[in-house]
Amino acid sequence: MVGENLRDLNALVLVVEEGSFTRAAARLGVSQSALSQTIRGLEERLGLRLLNRSTRSVSPTEAGDRLLARVQPAMQEIHEGLTQLTELREKPAGTIRITADEFAVHHVLWPAVERFLPSYPDIGVEIITDYARTDIVSDRYDAGVRRGRLIAQDMIAVPVSADIRMAVVGSPAYFASRQRPKSPQDLIEHACINLRLPNHGEFFAWTFRKGGKEHRIKVRGQLVFSTLPAILTAAMAGFGLAYMPELMIRPHVDSGRLVEVLGPWRQTFERYHLYYSSRRLASPAFSLLVDALRYRE
Template sequence: MANDPFNGLQAFLVVAEHSSFTAAAATLGVTPTAVSQTIRALETRLGLQLFVRTTRRVALTEAGAAFLKRVRPAALEITDAYEQLGDFRERPMGNLRLTVPRMAIPLVLTPLLPRFRQAYPDVSVEISIDDAAVDITEHGFDAGIRIGEAVEKDMIAVRLTPDITWAVVGSPAYFGKYGRPATPEDLTRHEAIRYRYPASRTVYRWEFERDGRDFSVDAPGGLTANDFQMLLEMAEAGMGLSYLPDLSVRGAIATGRLERVLEVFLPTSPGLYLYFPAKAQTQPKLRALLDLAARIGRERK
C-alpha cells in the first residue's frame, strides 16, 4: 500500500543495524537491489535522505539517525506484541469474561474459581451476574452459564451439573400458618413469590406434570422479583412459596429452613451448561476452565 506508514520500516531497521544493503538483504531473504529500491522509495516518501551510500559502507544521515532513535523502540514494542500473541496461543492468560445466573454461584463458581485462579494466575476473571438470557457474542463475553434448554442452538454447550428437578418450597412457619398445597391447583389459595423474566417482562407460570401431561399454573402472589436469590430468601422469611431449581434449595432444605411440597408433580430440566461459540474453544484460557470444571465434576461423583 502506497500510503502505508509502516512500508519500508523493516528494511530501514535492518540496513541501519548491519550498515550494509547486502547483509540486510541476506537477513530479509531478498536481493540487495530489492532492499535498495525499498529504502529509496521510503526516502522519497519522507522527502529526506536516510543513508549515505559509498562503495565501501552505508551510514545513517543525521535525519536517519534521528528517525532510527524514534522508530527502534516502537519496533521493539511491536515485536513484543507479536510474541505476546504467541503466549495467548500457547498458555492460559488474559481476561476471561463470563455471564452467569445467580444460581450458578454456589453450584459452579464457588468450587471452581478459587482453584482456577490458583492454577492459572495469569488469567483474570470477570463475572457478570444476570438471570436473563445474554447474547455473549454481542456483549463481548467469552462464555456463559445457563440451564441447558436456554442455550442457543449455534453454541457449543458443556454440561456442568446434573439435570435439575424443580421445587416448590416454603418455610416451616408458612406451612404452619397456611397449610400445604396437595395439588398444583391448590396454589390458587396460597401466596406465591413470583419470578418476572428480565428481558420479556412476563411473569413465569409454574410448570407441572400429571399423567404424562405438562401444564402450568399462574400462582397468585403480592411479591414479584427477577432474581432467584431473592425468591429463595423471601421463601425462607416465610413470605410465601417459591418455585426454584432443586440445586439452589438443597442447602436450605438440608438445614430445615425450607420444605418441599408437590414433589410428584414437578418436572425435570437439563442442568447448567457452559456455552460459547465454536471458535472460542481454541482459547487456552477457556480450555483451562473447561478442563478444571470437568475434573471437579469427576471428583463429585
C-alpha cells in the same frame, strides 16, 4: 499498501541497525539482492533517498534519519506488543469476562472457579449476573452461561452442569395451618413467592411435568423478589411457597427447615452450557477455564 510499508520500514530499520545489507538480509532470511530491491522500492514510493551506500558501509541520509526517528520507536512498540501476546499464549494469563444468570453464578460457575483460580494466579475472572439473552460478541464478553435452549445456534456450547430439577417448598410453620398441595392447581389457594426476572420484568413461570404433560400455573402472593436467595429466606421464614432449583433447597429440606411438596410433578430444565463464539481464537487461559467448567457425568 500499509502492510507493504510496514514490512519495508522494518527492513530499513534492520539495515541501519546492522550497518550492512548482508547482515540485515541474514536476519530477515532473504537474499541481499531482494533486500536491496525492497529498500529501492521504498525510496521510489517516497521520492527520497534514505540510505547512503558504499562498498563497505551503509548510513542513513538526512531524510532517512528523520524517518527513522519516528519509525524506530514505533517498530519497537510493535515488537514488544507481539512479544507480550506470545507470552500470553505460552503462559496462561489475562481476564476472562463471563455473563450468567444468578443461579448459574452461585451454583455452577463459582464452585469451579473457586477450585481453578488458586492454580493460576495470573488469570482473572469477571462474572456479570444477567438474565437476558446477552450478545456476548457485541457486549465484549468472552463467554456466557445459559440453559441450552437459550443459546444461539452459531455458538460453541459446552455442558457445565447436570439437568436442573425444580422443587416447591415451604416451611413447617407455613404448613402448620395449611394443607399441603396435592396438585399444581392447588397452588392457587396458597401464598406463593414470585421471582420477577430483572431484565424483562416477567414472573418466572411455575411449570410442572407429569405423565409427559407440562402444566403451567399462575401463582400469587404478597411477596415478589428479583433474587433467589431472598425468596429462599422468605420461604424459610414462613411467608409462602417457593419454586426453586432443588440444588438450592436440598440442604434445608434435609435439615427439616423446609418441606418439599408436589414431588411427583417436579419439572426438570435442561442443563447449563458455557457458550462462546465459534470465531473466537481461544487463549490458553480461556481453554483452561473451559476445561475446568466442563461437566463430566
